[in-house]
Amino acid sequence: MSDHDEQSGEGLDFSTVIASTVHDMKNSLAMLMQAYSESLASLPPELSGSREHGVMEYESLRLNGMLVQMLGLYKLQVNQLPLRPAWIELDDFLEAQLARHNNILRARHIKGSLEVEEEGMLGYFDAELVGSVVANVINNSIRYARSAIQLHASMRDGQLSIAISDDGEGYPPAMIERQSDYVMGIDLSTGSTGLGLYFGERIARLHQRNGVQGHIELSNDGPLGGGTFRIWLP
Amino acid sequence: MIDYSNKRVLIADDFSGFRSSVTGMLRQMAVRNVDAVATGEETLALCRNTQYDVILHDYNLGEGKNGQQVLEELHHTKRISPHCIFVMVTAESSQAMVMAALECEPDAYLTKPFNRASLEQRLDKLVQRKAALKPVLEAVSRNDPQAVVDACRTITQEQPRLATLCQRYLADALAQLGQDAELETLLSGLVGDRPLPWALVALANHLRARGKLDEAQALYERGVELFPMLPALFDGLAAIHDARGDSLAAQQCLEQGVRISPHALQRQVELGKLARRNDDYAKAARAFRHAVGLGRNSAFRSPETHLQLAATLTEQDGPGVINSKVLLEIRQTLAEVDKTWKDDPTLIARSNLLQGSALIKNGQKSEAERYAQMASERLEGFEGSLAPDTVLDMARQLRDLGRADTADSVLSTCAEMYGDDPAILEQIAAQTDNPEILKAGEQAKTCNREGIKCYQQKHFPEALELFRQASASQPRNISYALNTAQSLLQLLAQTPDEALKAECLRSLGQAHNMPTSDKRYERYQKLRRAADAL
Numbered sequence: 054m055s056d057h058d059e060q061s062g063e064g065l066d067f068s069t070v071i072a073s074t075v076h077d078m079k080n081s082l083a084m085l086m087q088a089y090s091e092s093l094a095s096l097p098p099e100l101s102g103s104r105e106h107g108v109m110e111y112e113s114l115r116l117n118g119m120l121v122q123m124l125g126l127y128k129l130q131v132n133q134l135p136l137r138p139a140w141i142e143l144d145d146f147l148e149a150q151l152a153r154h155n156n157i158l159r160a161r162h163i164k165g166s167l168e169v170e171e172e173g174m175l176g177y178f179d180a181e182l183v184g185s186v187v188a189n190v191i192n193n194s195i196r197y198a199r200s201a202i203q204l205h206a207s208m209r210d211g212q213l214s215i216a217i218s219d220d221g222e223g224y225p226p227a228m229i230e231r232q233s234d235y236v237m238g239i240d241l242s243t244g245s246t247g248l249g250l251y252f253g254e255r256i257a258r259l260h261q262r263n264g265v266q267g268h269i270e271l272s273n274d275g276p277l278g279g280g281t282f283r284i285w286l287p
Numbered sequence: 288m289i290d291y292s293n294k295r296v297l298i299a300d301d302f303s304g305f306r307s308s309v310t311g312m313l314r315q316m317a318v319r320n321v322d323a324v325a326t327g328e329e330t331l332a333l334c335r336n337t338q339y340d341v342i343l344h345d346y347n348l349g350e351g352k353n354g355q356q357v358l359e360e361l362h363h364t365k366r367i368s369p370h371c372i373f374v375m376v377t378a379e380s381s382q383a384m385v386m387a388a389l390e391c392e393p394d395a396y397l398t399k400p401f402n403r404a405s406l407e408q409r410l411d412k413l414v415q416r417k418a419a420l421k422p423v424l425e426a427v428s429r430n431d432p433q434a435v436v437d438a439c440r441t442i443t444q445e446q447p448r449l450a451t452l453c454q455r456y457l458a459d460a461l462a463q464l465g466q467d468a469e470l471e472t473l474l475s476g477l478v479g480d481r482p483l484p485w486a487l488v489a490l491a492n493h494l495r496a497r498g499k500l501d502e503a504q505a506l507y508e509r510g511v512e513l514f515p516m517l518p519a520l521f522d523g524l525a526a527i528h529d530a531r532g533d534s535l536a537a538q539q540c541l542e543q544g545v546r547i548s549p550h551a552l553q554r555q556v557e558l559g560k561l562a563r564r565n566d567d568y569a570k571a572a573r574a575f576r577h578a579v580g581l582g583r584n585s586a587f588r589s590p591e592t593h594l595q596l597a598a599t600l601t602e603q604d605g606p607g608v609i610n611s612k613v614l615l616e617i618r619q620t621l622a623e624v625d626k627t628w629k630d631d632p633t634l635i636a637r638s639n640l641l642q643g644s645a646l647i648k649n650g651q652k653s654e655a656e657r658y659a660q661m662a663s664e665r666l667e668g669f670e671g672s673l674a675p676d677t678v679l680d681m682a683r684q685l686r687d688l689g690r691a692d693t694a695d696s697v698l699s700t701c702a703e704m705y706g707d708d709p710a711i712l713e714q715i716a717a718q719t720d721n722p723e724i725l726k727a728g729e730q731a732k733t734c735n736r737e738g739i740k741c742y743q744q745k746h747f748p749e750a751l752e753l754f755r756q757a758s759a760s761q762p763r764n765i766s767y768a769l770n771t772a773q774s775l776l777q778l779l780a781q782t783p784d785e786a787l788k789a790e791c792l793r794s795l796g797q798a799h800n801m802p803t804s805d806k807r808y809e810r811y812q813k814l815r816r817a818a819d820a821l
Contacts, residue, residue, distance in 0.1 A: 079378045083399035087308040090402070094311060117400065124379060133547075135381050135516035137484055140451040145412050155404035173448040177481040181380055181396065262480050 072127045079120050086113050107160040111195065114157065118189045122252045125185065129255055136182070136259050140175045143206040147215075150187045150204060154195065163198050165191075170207035178213065178260055178286045186253045190217045190282045193249060197221030201277050212265075216283040218275030232271045253284060262287040289414050295320040295337065299330045299357070300345040300376070305399075309343060312403040316410075327352035334366040341410065342367075343397070346377040352584045353550075354393075355386045360586035362391050369424040372413045381516075385548050389485050389519050419449055423456050435460035458489055467497070484510070488519045500527050518544040522554065525561070534565055545574070552581040556592055563595070568603035575599055579620065590634055593624045597641045601648060609649050617645045633673065636665035640684040647688060659688035666693055672800040675705045679714055686718065699724045703763045704801075707732055728764070731757040735767055742770075747777045758794065765807060768797040772814050779821060791818050 089109060128134035147167040151158070158165045187204070194202050198219035205216045228235065235247050236254035250269065257267035265287040275281030296318050298309050306323040313321050322337070324330055327348055333339075346354040354375050361367035375393040377383045383396065394413055397406070417424065423442065426434035439453040439460070454477060461470040470493060477486035487510045494503035504527050510520040521544030528537035541558040548554065559574035575596035582588035597617045601609065609617075624638045643658035662685065673681075678701040685694035698715050705711040706728040716725055738753030751774040758767040775791040778784075795815055801808060 076379060079399070083378055084302060084304060086400040087302075087304050091304070091308050091311065113400075121379070128381060133381075133516065135385050136514055137384060137517075138481070139483060142448075149405065149408055149412075152404040152408040153402070156402055175448075175451065181384075181398075 068127055068130065072124060075120050075124045075127070079117065079124070082113060082117055082120065086110075086117075089113070107157065110160065111157050111192075114154070115192050118185070118192050121185045122189060122248065125182070126248075126252060126255070129259075134182070134259070136179050138177055138179050138260065140177055141180045143169045143174050143176050143213075143215075144172075146176070146180055146184070147204040147206060150184060150191060153188055154191050157195060158202070161195060162200065163195060164201045165204075166201070167204040168206070170205075174206065174208070176206065176213040176215075176286065182256045182259065183215070183284065183286070186256050186284060187215065187217060189249050190253070194219040194221070194280070194282075197279065199279075203275075203277055205276070211287070212267075213286040214283055215286070216275070216281050218277045218281040219279040220277035221279040223273035223275075223278075223280040224271050226273075229271055229273060236269055253282070257284050257286065260286045289411050291316045291318045291410075293320075294318055294340040296322070296341045296343065297330065297333060297337075297339045298323040298343045299325070299327065299348070299354070300343075301325050301348045305345070309406070312406050315403055316407055327354065327357035330357050331360060331364075331366070334361055338368055339371055341372045341374070341413075343374050343376055344393075346375050346380075346383040353386075355383065355388075355391075356584055356586075358393060359388065359391050363586050369427045370417055370421075372410070372417060374409070374413070385516055385518065386550055388551070389488055389517075416452060419446070420452055420456070423453060426460075427456060432460035432463040436464070436466075454483075455485065458486070462489075462493070467493070478506070482510075482513065484514050484517055487514075488517070488523065491520075491523050495523060495527060495530075500530060503527060516547055518548040518551065518554065520544075521547070522557070525557070529561070534561055538562055538565055538567065538570070542570075549577070550581060552578055552585050552587055555581065556589075556595075559592075559595055559599070563599050563602075568599055571599045572596060572603055579623075590624050590628050590631075590638075593620050594637055594641060596620050597638075597645070601641065601645045606648075609645060614645060614649060618642065632665040633669060636662040636669075637677070637681060639665065640681055640688070643688045644684050655688055659685065659690045662688075663690050663693040666697060669697060669700055670800055672802055674802045674804050675701055675708075675711045675714075679718070682718055695719060695721055695724060699727070700763065702728060703761050704765055706761070707735060707764060707766045728761050731761040731764065731767065734760075735770065738770060738774075742774060742777075747774050750774045751778065758797070762797055763800075765798045765801050765805070765811075768794045769807060769811060769814060772798075772818065776814065776817055776821075783821070788818070788821055791821075 093106060125134060144167065147169070151165040151167060154165065157163075191202060191204075194217055198221050201220045203218045205214075205218065207214050207216075232250070235250045237251070250271070253269045257269050260267040267284065267286045270283040270285065272281045272283070273279070291313070296313055298306050298313075298321065300306050300309070300323075303325070306325070310321050310323055322333060322339075324333065325348075327344075328351055330342070330344065331352075344354045344357060348354065352360070354377075358367075358373055358375070361373075367373065372395075373393045374395045374397050375383055375387075376397050376399060378399050380396040380398055387393070395409060397409060420442070422438040423435055426432075426438050435456055439457040443450045443453055454473070458470060458473055461473065471490070474486050474490035474493065477483050478490050487506060491503045491506040491510065494506065504524065507520050507523045507527070510517060511524070514520065521540045525537040525540035525544070528534070528540060538558065538561045541554065541561060544554055545551075545558055555574045555578040559571045559578060562568075562571035562574060575592055578592045579596055582592055597620045600613050600617050600620075603613070604610070621638045621642050625635055628634050639658045639662035643655040643662065646652075646655035646658065666681075678697055682694040682697045682701070685691070685697065698719055702712065702715050702724050706715075712725070719725070734753045734757040738750045738757065741747075741750035741753060751771065754767060754771040754774055758764065758771045761767055772791050772794040775787050775794065779787055779791065795811070795818055798811055801811060
C-alpha cells in the first residue's frame, strides 16, 4: 500500500540528496558530541581541560553550524524555511546564545558578555533562525577574539540591532569595503566566512515590515576594538 | 538559582547514549527524579500515572509515534497539566515546527546537540515563566475561562513585560467565553505590522466563523505572503473557497497545506473528502491512504478513513471491472476495520457492504451476496446513531446487493429518526415508495408542529402533551425527544417534580444515540446539562 512519491519520474534531485544527508549528518554529529562529552565526564578534571578537547569541542560545533547553514540555505532555495516570528526577550535570547558556547569560551579563556539597551526589551523575530546566524558568528569570533566577545541588542529608528563584537584584529579592510559582494553571495572566496555572511543576510531579509527588509552589516568600530557583526531586524 | 531537586523529569529518545548524557546533565543540575524512555508509547504510558514537571521529548523516534503526536495525544487525553514544561528536542527544528498544530505547540524547541549550560539556561527560563503564569495556568487546568481572563489582566497590569506570555491564554479564554468583541480587539492588536502567526490565524478563523469571508480571506492571504510555511493558513483558505461553493479551489488550497505538512492526519482526511466530492478519485485515494497510514500512530484514528478509502477505490475507475491490485487494497483496508473495531457491528456491516459493492462491480455476484448477508445479520436491531447520509448510503448498497428487505428496515429507522426533516424524507423517497416508511410519521409530524405552536405561545403543558404523543409514536425521532425534554424542563423550572424529571431524563435517553456530528447535538448537550443540574 505504499504511496507514489510526489516527485516520481523526475529523477534524483541532488539538492534533496544533500538536504537529507545533512539531516543525517547532524544526527550523527549530535551522537558523536554526546558520546564525547560522556567520555569527557568520566575523566578526572585535570585531564578534561586539555587543548585537544577544546579543539574537538570547537570543531564539532563549527561543523554543526555549517550543517545548519547548509540545510538552511537549501530550504531557502526551495522555499521551505518556515518563518515563525514571536516577541522574544532579548536578554534571554542572548543568554541562550552564550550558553551554547559556554564550554569553548571557558576553555579558551574568552569572556562572553551580553548587554541589552533596555531591561526587559523585546524583539520581533524568529529566534530559531536568527539564533543560528548569531551562533555561527560567535563561533567565528571565537577564532579571532583575544579575550572577550560581547553581544549587544538595541533599537534604532524602529529597527532591532543585534551586534556581536570581539577584541580581535577585526575584519580585513577589503571585506568591510566589499561587504555587499559577500552578503550577496557574489564573492565566496573566503570560504565558510563568506557563506556565513550570505546566510546571515538571507535570514535577515526574511524579516520584513512595511516593505523594509532586515540586513547585516560588518564594521571594525566595535566596543571591544575588534570586528562587529550586526544584524538589523525591522 | 532554581531548585531542581524536587522536579520530576522525563526524557524520551530512541538513542540510549542521548538518554544517559541528558540524564547526566540533569543530575549535575541536582535533579533526582529522572525517567528515561525510548518511545512515545512509553511516554504516554508513564504519563497515565505520573505528573512530570519537565518532559524532554525527541521529535523523531523512528517507527512509532513522533514527538508531536505524543504531545497531541497527551493534550487530547488530558494527561499533561498546563504546568508541565514540554520541550521538543530535534536535530533540526524546522520540520517539527511545520508539523506542530498551532493549538498544540511545545513550550520550547531545543536543537541537538546541546550542552548542560544550554539546557539549564532554557529550563531556568521556562520554569520562571510557568511560575509567573501560575494563576493563569491554575485557572486553565480548572477549565475556568473567566478566571483565566481575570488572571491574565492582573498579571499584565502588575508586570507589563509578561503581557506577551499571557496573550494566547487570554485569547483562548475569550473565545471560550464567546466574548467576540474583546477577542477581536485583542487579536487585531497582535496582527499589526508585526503579526504573530498564531494570532493572525486565530483572527482569520474567528472572522470566517462569523461569516466575514472577505475579511478572513484577505487576512489568510496576507499570512501566506508572510508565512508561506504555515499550513493552517491553507486550511482556512480552503474552508472559505468551500463555503463559497468553489470546491476545486478548496482542494488546491488543501493540497498546498498537505505539501508543506504531509503528516497531519486531519488535513489528509479533509483533502480526501474534498477530492472525492470533486470526483478526483486518484487524489482522494492517495489522501485517504496516507491518512490510514498516519492513523496507525495516532490517537485520532478513525475507521471512517478506512471506509472512505475503500469507497473511493471502488469508485475510482468508473463503471467496469476493478483491477486486482485495487481489489486487494480494498480487501486489506476493510480487513483492518473488521479486526481493529471488531466490537462495533454497525461499522462492520458498513465494511461488509463496501466489500460487497466492490465485488459486485467486479462481477463476483455470489461472494458479494455473502457479504450482503453478513451485513444484514449485523444490522438486525440496528439502533441508528449514524448520520443520515451514511444510513442512506447503506440502504442503497443493500438494495444493489439484493437485500431490499434490510434496506427498507434501515430506511424505516432513518425515517423515524430524521423524518421530520423534509430534505431527508425526500432522499428516502428517492429510494423507496413504500408508504409504510414514508407515511409512518405523518401523524407524529402534525403533533410536533402543533406542539411547537403551543410552545411559542408559552402554553407549555399543551405543548408537552403534543410532543409526548409525537414521541410515543416515533420513539427514535431525535427532534420529538428533544422537544419533549425541553418542555419538561420549562415546567420543571417552575415546579420541581420527581416524576417529570425522570421522564425528562428518559426523553433525553431516547436521543442519546444521535451522532455527534448532528447539528442538534449541541442543543442535546445543553438540555442534558440542564436536566442533570436539576
